[in-house]
Amino acid sequence: MKKEVELIVIGGGQSALACGYFLRRTGLDYLILDDKETCGGSWPQTWESLTLFSPAKFSSLPGFMMPASVGEYPSREEVISYLCAYERRYDFPIERGVRVTQVTREDGVFIIHTEEGQQVKTKAVISATGTWQNPFIPEVSGRERFQGLQMHSKEYQNSKAFEGKRVLIVGEGNTGAQLLAEVSKVAQTVWATHKQPEFLPDDVDGRVLFDLATAKYEAEKLGKPFDSSRYHLGNIVMTPSVKEARGRAVLSSKGRISVLEETAVVWENGERDEIDAILWCTGFGFATGHLSDLVSVDVRGRISTEETRCKDVPGLWTVGYGGWTGFASATLIGVGRSARQTVKEVVDYIKEIK
Structure with a gap:
Protein backbone atom coordinates (compact mmCIF):
# COMPACT_ATOMS: atom_id res chain seq x y z
CA MET A 1 0.00 0.00 0.00
CA LYS A 2 1.21 3.49 -0.85
CA LYS A 3 2.49 5.69 1.97
CA GLU A 4 1.11 8.91 0.53
CA VAL A 5 -1.74 9.75 -1.86
CA GLU A 6 -3.84 12.80 -2.66
CA LEU A 7 -7.11 11.28 -1.46
CA ILE A 8 -8.22 8.37 0.71
CA VAL A 9 -11.75 6.96 0.53
CA ILE A 10 -12.55 4.95 3.67
CA GLY A 11 -15.04 2.15 3.01
CA GLY A 12 -15.67 -0.18 0.09
CA GLY A 13 -19.45 -0.34 -0.22
CA GLN A 14 -21.88 1.37 -2.56
CA SER A 15 -21.02 4.92 -1.44
CA ALA A 16 -17.30 4.42 -1.93
CA LEU A 17 -17.89 2.85 -5.35
CA ALA A 18 -20.06 5.78 -6.42
CA CYS A 19 -17.26 8.15 -5.42
CA GLY A 20 -14.79 5.98 -7.32
CA TYR A 21 -16.91 6.31 -10.46
CA PHE A 22 -16.57 10.10 -10.44
CA LEU A 23 -12.92 10.01 -9.36
CA ARG A 24 -11.80 7.98 -12.39
CA ARG A 25 -11.30 10.96 -14.71
CA THR A 26 -10.09 13.51 -12.17
CA GLY A 27 -6.43 12.58 -12.39
CA LEU A 28 -6.23 12.38 -8.60
CA ASP A 29 -3.99 9.78 -7.00
CA TYR A 30 -6.43 8.06 -4.66
CA LEU A 31 -7.01 4.83 -2.75
CA ILE A 32 -10.16 3.13 -1.48
CA LEU A 33 -9.55 1.32 1.81
CA ASP A 34 -12.01 -1.48 2.54
CA ASP A 35 -12.01 -3.48 5.76
CA LYS A 36 -13.78 -6.40 4.03
CA GLU A 37 -11.83 -9.20 2.38
CA THR A 38 -14.27 -9.47 -0.54
CA CYS A 39 -16.43 -7.17 -2.66
CA GLY A 40 -20.05 -6.30 -1.93
CA GLY A 41 -19.77 -3.93 1.01
CA SER A 42 -21.90 -4.98 3.97
CA TRP A 43 -24.35 -6.95 1.83
CA PRO A 44 -22.63 -10.35 2.39
CA GLN A 45 -23.25 -9.89 6.13
CA THR A 46 -26.98 -9.14 5.82
CA TRP A 47 -29.69 -11.75 6.34
CA GLU A 48 -30.18 -14.34 3.62
CA SER A 49 -33.68 -13.38 2.48
CA LEU A 50 -33.07 -9.62 2.30
CA THR A 51 -34.12 -7.88 -0.91
CA LEU A 52 -34.17 -4.32 -2.15
CA PHE A 53 -37.45 -2.39 -2.08
CA SER A 54 -37.17 -1.22 -5.70
CA PRO A 55 -36.92 -3.00 -9.06
CA ALA A 56 -33.40 -3.37 -10.46
CA LYS A 57 -33.75 -0.57 -13.01
CA PHE A 58 -34.41 1.87 -10.16
CA SER A 59 -31.55 0.58 -7.97
CA SER A 60 -28.39 1.35 -9.92
CA LEU A 61 -25.19 3.18 -9.15
CA PRO A 62 -24.04 5.81 -11.66
CA GLY A 63 -22.87 4.62 -15.05
CA PHE A 64 -23.85 0.95 -14.92
CA MET A 65 -27.39 -0.44 -14.75
CA MET A 66 -28.21 -3.29 -12.39
CA PRO A 67 -29.33 -6.34 -14.41
CA ALA A 68 -32.96 -7.41 -14.15
CA SER A 69 -33.65 -9.58 -11.13
CA VAL A 70 -35.24 -13.02 -11.09
CA GLY A 71 -37.89 -11.92 -8.61
CA GLU A 72 -39.79 -8.68 -8.26
CA TYR A 73 -36.94 -7.09 -6.32
CA PRO A 74 -33.20 -7.87 -6.39
CA SER A 75 -32.11 -10.43 -3.80
CA ARG A 76 -29.10 -10.16 -1.53
CA GLU A 77 -27.05 -12.34 -3.87
CA GLU A 78 -28.06 -10.30 -6.91
CA VAL A 79 -27.04 -7.05 -5.20
CA ILE A 80 -23.68 -8.54 -4.18
CA SER A 81 -23.12 -9.75 -7.75
CA TYR A 82 -23.94 -6.29 -9.10
CA LEU A 83 -21.62 -4.47 -6.68
CA CYS A 84 -18.78 -6.85 -7.47
CA ALA A 85 -19.37 -6.47 -11.22
CA TYR A 86 -19.41 -2.68 -10.80
CA GLU A 87 -16.09 -2.81 -9.01
CA ARG A 88 -14.52 -5.00 -11.69
CA ARG A 89 -15.94 -2.87 -14.51
CA TYR A 90 -14.21 0.28 -13.31
CA ASP A 91 -11.11 -1.35 -11.78
CA PHE A 92 -10.98 0.92 -8.75
CA PRO A 93 -7.74 1.09 -6.71
CA ILE A 94 -9.03 -0.81 -3.66
CA GLU A 95 -6.92 -2.13 -0.80
CA ARG A 96 -8.81 -4.91 0.97
CA GLY A 97 -8.71 -6.13 4.55
CA VAL A 98 -7.60 -2.68 5.73
CA ARG A 99 -9.47 -1.45 8.79
CA VAL A 100 -9.01 2.25 9.49
CA THR A 101 -8.98 2.81 13.24
CA GLN A 102 -8.15 6.49 13.43
CA VAL A 103 -7.66 9.59 11.29
CA THR A 104 -5.47 12.39 12.58
CA ARG A 105 -4.27 15.65 11.05
CA GLU A 106 -0.91 17.37 11.34
CA ASP A 107 0.07 20.58 9.54
CA GLY A 108 -2.87 20.26 7.16
CA VAL A 109 -2.05 16.65 6.23
CA PHE A 110 -4.29 13.74 7.20
CA ILE A 111 -2.73 10.57 8.59
CA ILE A 112 -4.74 7.38 8.17
CA HIS A 113 -4.00 4.81 10.89
CA THR A 114 -4.92 1.15 10.30
CA GLU A 115 -5.45 -1.80 12.59
CA GLU A 116 -2.41 -3.41 11.00
CA GLY A 117 -0.21 -0.53 12.13
CA GLN A 118 0.13 1.10 8.71
CA GLN A 119 -0.03 4.84 8.16
CA VAL A 120 -0.95 6.68 4.97
CA LYS A 121 -0.67 10.42 4.46
CA THR A 122 -3.25 12.21 2.33
CA LYS A 123 -4.47 15.69 1.48
CA ALA A 124 -8.18 14.83 1.67
CA VAL A 125 -10.46 12.16 3.08
CA ILE A 126 -13.89 10.85 2.07
CA SER A 127 -15.42 8.75 4.82
CA ALA A 128 -17.95 6.30 3.35
CA THR A 129 -18.22 3.62 6.04
CA GLY A 130 -22.00 3.53 6.35
CA THR A 131 -23.76 2.21 9.44
CA TRP A 132 -23.23 -1.56 9.57
CA GLN A 133 -20.38 -1.45 12.09
CA ASN A 134 -22.42 0.55 14.60
CA PRO A 135 -25.55 -1.44 15.59
CA PHE A 136 -27.87 0.31 18.04
CA ILE A 137 -29.76 -1.28 20.92
CA PRO A 138 -31.80 1.09 23.10
CA GLU A 139 -31.54 1.23 26.86
CA VAL A 140 -34.35 -0.99 28.12
CA SER A 141 -34.78 -1.62 31.82
CA GLY A 142 -33.75 -5.17 32.72
CA LEU A 200 -47.78 1.82 3.12
CA PRO A 201 -50.30 0.80 0.46
CA ASP A 202 -49.49 -2.52 -1.19
CA ASP A 203 -48.48 -0.92 -4.50
CA VAL A 204 -45.93 1.50 -3.01
CA ASP A 205 -42.29 0.40 -3.25
CA GLY A 206 -38.90 2.05 -3.04
CA ARG A 207 -39.20 3.58 -6.50
CA VAL A 208 -42.37 5.44 -5.52
CA LEU A 209 -40.81 6.51 -2.22
CA PHE A 210 -37.72 7.84 -3.99
CA ASP A 211 -39.88 9.87 -6.36
CA LEU A 212 -41.84 11.30 -3.42
CA ALA A 213 -38.68 12.03 -1.46
CA THR A 214 -37.25 13.78 -4.52
CA ALA A 215 -40.36 15.95 -4.86
CA LYS A 216 -40.16 16.82 -1.15
CA TYR A 217 -36.47 17.66 -1.44
CA GLU A 218 -36.99 19.91 -4.46
CA ALA A 219 -39.93 21.67 -2.77
CA GLU A 220 -37.91 22.34 0.37
CA LYS A 221 -35.02 23.75 -1.69
CA LEU A 222 -37.44 26.22 -3.27
CA GLY A 223 -39.15 27.01 0.02
CA LYS A 224 -42.44 25.59 -1.21
CA PRO A 225 -44.89 23.53 0.84
CA PHE A 226 -45.02 19.79 0.24
CA ASP A 227 -48.08 17.64 0.91
CA SER A 228 -46.83 14.41 2.47
CA SER A 229 -50.24 13.33 3.76
CA ARG A 230 -50.69 10.60 1.17
CA TYR A 231 -47.62 8.56 2.11
CA HIS A 232 -45.39 8.83 5.14
CA LEU A 233 -41.89 8.04 3.93
CA GLY A 234 -41.05 6.25 7.18
CA ASN A 235 -43.91 3.75 7.02
CA CYS A 281 -34.41 -4.68 14.97
CA THR A 282 -33.54 -1.26 16.32
CA GLY A 283 -31.29 0.11 13.64
CA PHE A 284 -27.79 1.48 13.51
CA GLY A 285 -25.77 4.53 14.32
CA PHE A 286 -23.18 5.90 11.90
CA ALA A 287 -19.81 4.16 11.70
CA THR A 288 -17.68 7.26 12.16
CA GLY A 289 -15.69 6.42 15.28
CA HIS A 290 -12.47 6.63 13.26
CA LEU A 291 -13.08 10.39 12.95
CA SER A 292 -13.40 11.08 16.68
CA ASP A 293 -9.87 12.50 17.01
CA LEU A 294 -10.59 14.99 14.23
CA VAL A 295 -14.08 16.25 14.95
CA SER A 296 -16.91 16.07 17.46
CA VAL A 297 -18.95 12.90 16.94
CA ASP A 298 -22.30 12.53 18.72
CA VAL A 299 -23.61 9.37 20.40
CA ARG A 300 -25.11 8.07 17.14
CA GLY A 301 -21.98 8.90 15.11
CA ARG A 302 -23.16 12.07 13.42
CA ILE A 303 -20.84 15.01 12.76
CA SER A 304 -21.56 18.57 11.67
CA THR A 305 -21.73 18.82 7.88
CA GLU A 306 -22.93 21.02 5.06
CA GLU A 307 -24.20 18.41 2.60
CA THR A 308 -21.20 16.03 2.64
CA ARG A 309 -18.50 18.53 3.61
CA CYS A 310 -17.39 18.58 7.24
CA LYS A 311 -17.92 22.08 8.60
CA ASP A 312 -15.10 21.93 11.13
CA VAL A 313 -12.25 20.15 9.31
CA PRO A 314 -11.13 21.33 5.85
CA GLY A 315 -10.48 18.42 3.51
CA LEU A 316 -12.91 15.97 5.12
CA TRP A 317 -16.14 14.71 3.50
CA THR A 318 -18.73 12.13 4.55
CA VAL A 319 -20.75 10.28 1.90
CA GLY A 320 -23.69 7.91 2.12
CA TYR A 321 -24.71 8.09 5.76
CA GLY A 322 -28.24 9.35 5.18
CA GLY A 323 -30.08 12.62 4.80
CA TRP A 324 -27.56 14.62 6.80
CA THR A 325 -24.91 13.83 4.18
CA GLY A 326 -27.04 14.52 1.13
CA PHE A 327 -30.48 13.72 -0.16
CA ALA A 328 -31.17 9.94 -0.32
CA SER A 329 -27.43 9.33 0.02
CA ALA A 330 -27.87 5.99 1.81
CA THR A 331 -29.56 4.45 -1.25
CA LEU A 332 -28.06 2.91 -4.36
CA ILE A 333 -29.95 5.23 -6.68
CA GLY A 334 -29.49 8.32 -4.51
CA VAL A 335 -25.81 8.23 -3.59
CA GLY A 336 -24.64 9.21 -7.08
CA ARG A 337 -25.68 12.84 -6.64
CA SER A 338 -23.78 13.15 -3.36
CA ALA A 339 -20.75 11.38 -4.79
CA ARG A 340 -20.61 13.63 -7.87
CA GLN A 341 -20.79 16.83 -5.85
CA THR A 342 -18.31 15.57 -3.28
CA VAL A 343 -15.70 14.64 -5.88
CA LYS A 344 -16.06 18.06 -7.50
CA GLU A 345 -15.47 19.72 -4.13
CA VAL A 346 -12.48 17.47 -3.41
CA VAL A 347 -10.86 18.34 -6.75
CA ASP A 348 -11.37 22.07 -6.12
CA TYR A 349 -9.98 21.76 -2.59
CA ILE A 350 -6.81 19.95 -3.68
CA LYS A 351 -6.21 22.48 -6.46
CA GLU A 352 -6.61 25.26 -3.92
CA ILE A 353 -4.09 23.92 -1.40
CA LYS A 354 -1.41 23.05 -3.99
Whole structure:
Protein backbone atom coordinates (compact mmCIF):
# COMPACT_ATOMS: atom_id res chain seq x y z
CA MET A 1 0.00 0.00 0.00
CA LYS A 2 1.21 3.49 -0.85
CA LYS A 3 2.49 5.69 1.97
CA GLU A 4 1.11 8.91 0.53
CA VAL A 5 -1.74 9.75 -1.86
CA GLU A 6 -3.84 12.80 -2.66
CA LEU A 7 -7.11 11.28 -1.46
CA ILE A 8 -8.22 8.37 0.71
CA VAL A 9 -11.75 6.96 0.53
CA ILE A 10 -12.55 4.95 3.67
CA GLY A 11 -15.04 2.15 3.01
CA GLY A 12 -15.67 -0.18 0.09
CA GLY A 13 -19.45 -0.34 -0.22
CA GLN A 14 -21.88 1.37 -2.56
CA SER A 15 -21.02 4.92 -1.44
CA ALA A 16 -17.30 4.42 -1.93
CA LEU A 17 -17.89 2.85 -5.35
CA ALA A 18 -20.06 5.78 -6.42
CA CYS A 19 -17.26 8.15 -5.42
CA GLY A 20 -14.79 5.98 -7.32
CA TYR A 21 -16.91 6.31 -10.46
CA PHE A 22 -16.57 10.10 -10.44
CA LEU A 23 -12.92 10.01 -9.36
CA ARG A 24 -11.80 7.98 -12.39
CA ARG A 25 -11.30 10.96 -14.71
CA THR A 26 -10.09 13.51 -12.17
CA GLY A 27 -6.43 12.58 -12.39
CA LEU A 28 -6.23 12.38 -8.60
CA ASP A 29 -3.99 9.78 -7.00
CA TYR A 30 -6.43 8.06 -4.66
CA LEU A 31 -7.01 4.83 -2.75
CA ILE A 32 -10.16 3.13 -1.48
CA LEU A 33 -9.55 1.32 1.81
CA ASP A 34 -12.01 -1.48 2.54
CA ASP A 35 -12.01 -3.48 5.76
CA LYS A 36 -13.78 -6.40 4.03
CA GLU A 37 -11.83 -9.20 2.38
CA THR A 38 -14.27 -9.47 -0.54
CA CYS A 39 -16.43 -7.17 -2.66
CA GLY A 40 -20.05 -6.30 -1.93
CA GLY A 41 -19.77 -3.93 1.01
CA SER A 42 -21.90 -4.98 3.97
CA TRP A 43 -24.35 -6.95 1.83
CA PRO A 44 -22.63 -10.35 2.39
CA GLN A 45 -23.25 -9.89 6.13
CA THR A 46 -26.98 -9.14 5.82
CA TRP A 47 -29.69 -11.75 6.34
CA GLU A 48 -30.18 -14.34 3.62
CA SER A 49 -33.68 -13.38 2.48
CA LEU A 50 -33.07 -9.62 2.30
CA THR A 51 -34.12 -7.88 -0.91
CA LEU A 52 -34.17 -4.32 -2.15
CA PHE A 53 -37.45 -2.39 -2.08
CA SER A 54 -37.17 -1.22 -5.70
CA PRO A 55 -36.92 -3.00 -9.06
CA ALA A 56 -33.40 -3.37 -10.46
CA LYS A 57 -33.75 -0.57 -13.01
CA PHE A 58 -34.41 1.87 -10.16
CA SER A 59 -31.55 0.58 -7.97
CA SER A 60 -28.39 1.35 -9.92
CA LEU A 61 -25.19 3.18 -9.15
CA PRO A 62 -24.04 5.81 -11.66
CA GLY A 63 -22.87 4.62 -15.05
CA PHE A 64 -23.85 0.95 -14.92
CA MET A 65 -27.39 -0.44 -14.75
CA MET A 66 -28.21 -3.29 -12.39
CA PRO A 67 -29.33 -6.34 -14.41
CA ALA A 68 -32.96 -7.41 -14.15
CA SER A 69 -33.65 -9.58 -11.13
CA VAL A 70 -35.24 -13.02 -11.09
CA GLY A 71 -37.89 -11.92 -8.61
CA GLU A 72 -39.79 -8.68 -8.26
CA TYR A 73 -36.94 -7.09 -6.32
CA PRO A 74 -33.20 -7.87 -6.39
CA SER A 75 -32.11 -10.43 -3.80
CA ARG A 76 -29.10 -10.16 -1.53
CA GLU A 77 -27.05 -12.34 -3.87
CA GLU A 78 -28.06 -10.30 -6.91
CA VAL A 79 -27.04 -7.05 -5.20
CA ILE A 80 -23.68 -8.54 -4.18
CA SER A 81 -23.12 -9.75 -7.75
CA TYR A 82 -23.94 -6.29 -9.10
CA LEU A 83 -21.62 -4.47 -6.68
CA CYS A 84 -18.78 -6.85 -7.47
CA ALA A 85 -19.37 -6.47 -11.22
CA TYR A 86 -19.41 -2.68 -10.80
CA GLU A 87 -16.09 -2.81 -9.01
CA ARG A 88 -14.52 -5.00 -11.69
CA ARG A 89 -15.94 -2.87 -14.51
CA TYR A 90 -14.21 0.28 -13.31
CA ASP A 91 -11.11 -1.35 -11.78
CA PHE A 92 -10.98 0.92 -8.75
CA PRO A 93 -7.74 1.09 -6.71
CA ILE A 94 -9.03 -0.81 -3.66
CA GLU A 95 -6.92 -2.13 -0.80
CA ARG A 96 -8.81 -4.91 0.97
CA GLY A 97 -8.71 -6.13 4.55
CA VAL A 98 -7.60 -2.68 5.73
CA ARG A 99 -9.47 -1.45 8.79
CA VAL A 100 -9.01 2.25 9.49
CA THR A 101 -8.98 2.81 13.24
CA GLN A 102 -8.15 6.49 13.43
CA VAL A 103 -7.66 9.59 11.29
CA THR A 104 -5.47 12.39 12.58
CA ARG A 105 -4.27 15.65 11.05
CA GLU A 106 -0.91 17.37 11.34
CA ASP A 107 0.07 20.58 9.54
CA GLY A 108 -2.87 20.26 7.16
CA VAL A 109 -2.05 16.65 6.23
CA PHE A 110 -4.29 13.74 7.20
CA ILE A 111 -2.73 10.57 8.59
CA ILE A 112 -4.74 7.38 8.17
CA HIS A 113 -4.00 4.81 10.89
CA THR A 114 -4.92 1.15 10.30
CA GLU A 115 -5.45 -1.80 12.59
CA GLU A 116 -2.41 -3.41 11.00
CA GLY A 117 -0.21 -0.53 12.13
CA GLN A 118 0.13 1.10 8.71
CA GLN A 119 -0.03 4.84 8.16
CA VAL A 120 -0.95 6.68 4.97
CA LYS A 121 -0.67 10.42 4.46
CA THR A 122 -3.25 12.21 2.33
CA LYS A 123 -4.47 15.69 1.48
CA ALA A 124 -8.18 14.83 1.67
CA VAL A 125 -10.46 12.16 3.08
CA ILE A 126 -13.89 10.85 2.07
CA SER A 127 -15.42 8.75 4.82
CA ALA A 128 -17.95 6.30 3.35
CA THR A 129 -18.22 3.62 6.04
CA GLY A 130 -22.00 3.53 6.35
CA THR A 131 -23.76 2.21 9.44
CA TRP A 132 -23.23 -1.56 9.57
CA GLN A 133 -20.38 -1.45 12.09
CA ASN A 134 -22.42 0.55 14.60
CA PRO A 135 -25.55 -1.44 15.59
CA PHE A 136 -27.87 0.31 18.04
CA ILE A 137 -29.76 -1.28 20.92
CA PRO A 138 -31.80 1.09 23.10
CA GLU A 139 -31.54 1.23 26.86
CA VAL A 140 -34.35 -0.99 28.12
CA SER A 141 -34.78 -1.62 31.82
CA GLY A 142 -33.75 -5.17 32.72
CA ARG A 143 -32.00 -5.99 29.45
CA GLU A 144 -28.84 -7.07 31.24
CA ARG A 145 -30.86 -9.46 33.44
CA PHE A 146 -32.56 -11.29 30.59
CA GLN A 147 -31.22 -14.85 30.48
CA GLY A 148 -32.20 -15.92 26.98
CA LEU A 149 -30.71 -15.33 23.55
CA GLN A 150 -30.33 -11.71 22.43
CA MET A 151 -29.45 -10.91 18.83
CA HIS A 152 -29.26 -7.69 16.85
CA SER A 153 -30.51 -7.76 13.25
CA LYS A 154 -26.88 -7.26 12.19
CA GLU A 155 -26.15 -10.80 13.38
CA TYR A 156 -29.30 -12.36 11.94
CA GLN A 157 -28.87 -14.66 8.95
CA ASN A 158 -31.97 -16.85 9.06
CA SER A 159 -34.62 -18.08 11.48
CA LYS A 160 -32.92 -21.34 12.50
CA ALA A 161 -31.69 -20.01 15.87
CA PHE A 162 -35.28 -19.19 16.85
CA GLU A 163 -37.07 -22.38 15.83
CA GLY A 164 -39.63 -23.46 18.44
CA LYS A 165 -38.85 -20.52 20.74
CA ARG A 166 -40.94 -17.68 22.13
CA VAL A 167 -39.35 -14.66 20.47
CA LEU A 168 -39.69 -10.94 21.17
CA ILE A 169 -39.12 -8.86 18.02
CA VAL A 170 -38.27 -5.21 18.83
CA GLY A 171 -38.57 -2.38 16.29
CA GLU A 172 -41.34 -0.87 14.18
CA GLY A 173 -39.37 -0.26 10.99
CA ASN A 174 -39.00 -2.29 7.82
CA THR A 175 -36.43 -4.61 9.37
CA GLY A 176 -38.68 -5.37 12.33
CA ALA A 177 -41.63 -6.17 10.08
CA GLN A 178 -39.62 -8.31 7.68
CA LEU A 179 -37.87 -10.35 10.36
CA LEU A 180 -41.13 -10.73 12.29
CA ALA A 181 -42.64 -12.13 9.09
CA GLU A 182 -39.81 -14.64 8.74
CA VAL A 183 -39.33 -15.70 12.35
CA SER A 184 -43.08 -16.07 12.98
CA LYS A 185 -43.11 -19.00 10.57
CA VAL A 186 -40.98 -21.10 12.93
CA ALA A 187 -41.55 -19.53 16.35
CA GLN A 188 -44.14 -17.96 18.62
CA THR A 189 -43.57 -14.20 18.29
CA VAL A 190 -44.60 -10.99 20.00
CA TRP A 191 -43.82 -7.57 18.53
CA ALA A 192 -42.63 -4.57 20.56
CA THR A 193 -42.74 -1.12 18.97
CA HIS A 194 -42.18 2.40 20.28
CA LYS A 195 -45.23 3.54 18.34
CA GLN A 196 -47.91 1.64 16.48
CA PRO A 197 -46.46 0.52 13.13
CA GLU A 198 -47.92 2.08 10.02
CA PHE A 199 -47.95 0.41 6.63
CA LEU A 200 -47.78 1.82 3.12
CA PRO A 201 -50.30 0.80 0.46
CA ASP A 202 -49.49 -2.52 -1.19
CA ASP A 203 -48.48 -0.92 -4.50
CA VAL A 204 -45.93 1.50 -3.01
CA ASP A 205 -42.29 0.40 -3.25
CA GLY A 206 -38.90 2.05 -3.04
CA ARG A 207 -39.20 3.58 -6.50
CA VAL A 208 -42.37 5.44 -5.52
CA LEU A 209 -40.81 6.51 -2.22
CA PHE A 210 -37.72 7.84 -3.99
CA ASP A 211 -39.88 9.87 -6.36
CA LEU A 212 -41.84 11.30 -3.42
CA ALA A 213 -38.68 12.03 -1.46
CA THR A 214 -37.25 13.78 -4.52
CA ALA A 215 -40.36 15.95 -4.86
CA LYS A 216 -40.16 16.82 -1.15
CA TYR A 217 -36.47 17.66 -1.44
CA GLU A 218 -36.99 19.91 -4.46
CA ALA A 219 -39.93 21.67 -2.77
CA GLU A 220 -37.91 22.34 0.37
CA LYS A 221 -35.02 23.75 -1.69
CA LEU A 222 -37.44 26.22 -3.27
CA GLY A 223 -39.15 27.01 0.02
CA LYS A 224 -42.44 25.59 -1.21
CA PRO A 225 -44.89 23.53 0.84
CA PHE A 226 -45.02 19.79 0.24
CA ASP A 227 -48.08 17.64 0.91
CA SER A 228 -46.83 14.41 2.47
CA SER A 229 -50.24 13.33 3.76
CA ARG A 230 -50.69 10.60 1.17
CA TYR A 231 -47.62 8.56 2.11
CA HIS A 232 -45.39 8.83 5.14
CA LEU A 233 -41.89 8.04 3.93
CA GLY A 234 -41.05 6.25 7.18
CA ASN A 235 -43.91 3.75 7.02
CA ILE A 236 -43.36 0.04 6.40
CA VAL A 237 -43.09 -1.14 2.80
CA MET A 238 -45.39 -4.07 2.02
CA THR A 239 -42.85 -6.49 0.61
CA PRO A 240 -44.14 -9.92 -0.44
CA SER A 241 -43.06 -11.46 2.88
CA VAL A 242 -44.80 -8.74 4.91
CA LYS A 243 -47.97 -9.16 2.86
CA GLU A 244 -47.85 -12.89 3.56
CA ALA A 245 -47.41 -12.24 7.28
CA ARG A 246 -50.42 -9.94 7.23
CA GLY A 247 -52.44 -12.85 5.93
CA ARG A 248 -51.38 -14.86 8.98
CA ALA A 249 -52.36 -11.97 11.29
CA VAL A 250 -48.94 -11.67 12.93
CA LEU A 251 -48.32 -7.96 12.22
CA SER A 252 -49.83 -6.83 15.52
CA SER A 253 -47.76 -4.85 18.00
CA LYS A 254 -48.20 -5.14 21.77
CA GLY A 255 -46.73 -1.67 22.20
CA ARG A 256 -43.87 -0.56 24.40
CA ILE A 257 -41.77 -2.60 26.79
CA SER A 258 -41.89 -1.58 30.44
CA VAL A 259 -39.18 -3.91 31.72
CA LEU A 260 -37.39 -7.12 30.83
CA GLU A 261 -37.13 -9.89 33.39
CA GLU A 262 -34.94 -12.99 33.41
CA THR A 263 -37.37 -14.94 31.21
CA ALA A 264 -40.12 -12.49 30.31
CA VAL A 265 -41.15 -9.13 28.91
CA VAL A 266 -43.49 -6.87 30.87
CA TRP A 267 -45.54 -4.44 28.79
CA GLU A 268 -46.58 -0.89 29.67
CA ASN A 269 -50.11 -2.10 30.36
CA GLY A 270 -48.79 -4.55 32.94
CA GLU A 271 -49.20 -7.70 30.86
CA ARG A 272 -46.38 -10.21 30.96
CA ASP A 273 -45.19 -12.67 28.28
CA GLU A 274 -42.68 -15.44 28.83
CA ILE A 275 -39.95 -15.31 26.15
CA ASP A 276 -36.86 -17.29 25.23
CA ALA A 277 -35.15 -14.85 22.87
CA ILE A 278 -35.04 -11.22 21.75
CA LEU A 279 -34.31 -10.02 18.23
CA TRP A 280 -33.38 -6.32 18.27
CA CYS A 281 -34.41 -4.68 14.97
CA THR A 282 -33.54 -1.26 16.32
CA GLY A 283 -31.29 0.11 13.64
CA PHE A 284 -27.79 1.48 13.51
CA GLY A 285 -25.77 4.53 14.32
CA PHE A 286 -23.18 5.90 11.90
CA ALA A 287 -19.81 4.16 11.70
CA THR A 288 -17.68 7.26 12.16
CA GLY A 289 -15.69 6.42 15.28
CA HIS A 290 -12.47 6.63 13.26
CA LEU A 291 -13.08 10.39 12.95
CA SER A 292 -13.40 11.08 16.68
CA ASP A 293 -9.87 12.50 17.01
CA LEU A 294 -10.59 14.99 14.23
CA VAL A 295 -14.08 16.25 14.95
CA SER A 296 -16.91 16.07 17.46
CA VAL A 297 -18.95 12.90 16.94
CA ASP A 298 -22.30 12.53 18.72
CA VAL A 299 -23.61 9.37 20.40
CA ARG A 300 -25.11 8.07 17.14
CA GLY A 301 -21.98 8.90 15.11
CA ARG A 302 -23.16 12.07 13.42
CA ILE A 303 -20.84 15.01 12.76
CA SER A 304 -21.56 18.57 11.67
CA THR A 305 -21.73 18.82 7.88
CA GLU A 306 -22.93 21.02 5.06
CA GLU A 307 -24.20 18.41 2.60
CA THR A 308 -21.20 16.03 2.64
CA ARG A 309 -18.50 18.53 3.61
CA CYS A 310 -17.39 18.58 7.24
CA LYS A 311 -17.92 22.08 8.60
CA ASP A 312 -15.10 21.93 11.13
CA VAL A 313 -12.25 20.15 9.31
CA PRO A 314 -11.13 21.33 5.85
CA GLY A 315 -10.48 18.42 3.51
CA LEU A 316 -12.91 15.97 5.12
CA TRP A 317 -16.14 14.71 3.50
CA THR A 318 -18.73 12.13 4.55
CA VAL A 319 -20.75 10.28 1.90
CA GLY A 320 -23.69 7.91 2.12
CA TYR A 321 -24.71 8.09 5.76
CA GLY A 322 -28.24 9.35 5.18
CA GLY A 323 -30.08 12.62 4.80
CA TRP A 324 -27.56 14.62 6.80
CA THR A 325 -24.91 13.83 4.18
CA GLY A 326 -27.04 14.52 1.13
CA PHE A 327 -30.48 13.72 -0.16
CA ALA A 328 -31.17 9.94 -0.32
CA SER A 329 -27.43 9.33 0.02
CA ALA A 330 -27.87 5.99 1.81
CA THR A 331 -29.56 4.45 -1.25
CA LEU A 332 -28.06 2.91 -4.36
CA ILE A 333 -29.95 5.23 -6.68
CA GLY A 334 -29.49 8.32 -4.51
CA VAL A 335 -25.81 8.23 -3.59
CA GLY A 336 -24.64 9.21 -7.08
CA ARG A 337 -25.68 12.84 -6.64
CA SER A 338 -23.78 13.15 -3.36
CA ALA A 339 -20.75 11.38 -4.79
CA ARG A 340 -20.61 13.63 -7.87
CA GLN A 341 -20.79 16.83 -5.85
CA THR A 342 -18.31 15.57 -3.28
CA VAL A 343 -15.70 14.64 -5.88
CA LYS A 344 -16.06 18.06 -7.50
CA GLU A 345 -15.47 19.72 -4.13
CA VAL A 346 -12.48 17.47 -3.41
CA VAL A 347 -10.86 18.34 -6.75
CA ASP A 348 -11.37 22.07 -6.12
CA TYR A 349 -9.98 21.76 -2.59
CA ILE A 350 -6.81 19.95 -3.68
CA LYS A 351 -6.21 22.48 -6.46
CA GLU A 352 -6.61 25.26 -3.92
CA ILE A 353 -4.09 23.92 -1.40
CA LYS A 354 -1.41 23.05 -3.99
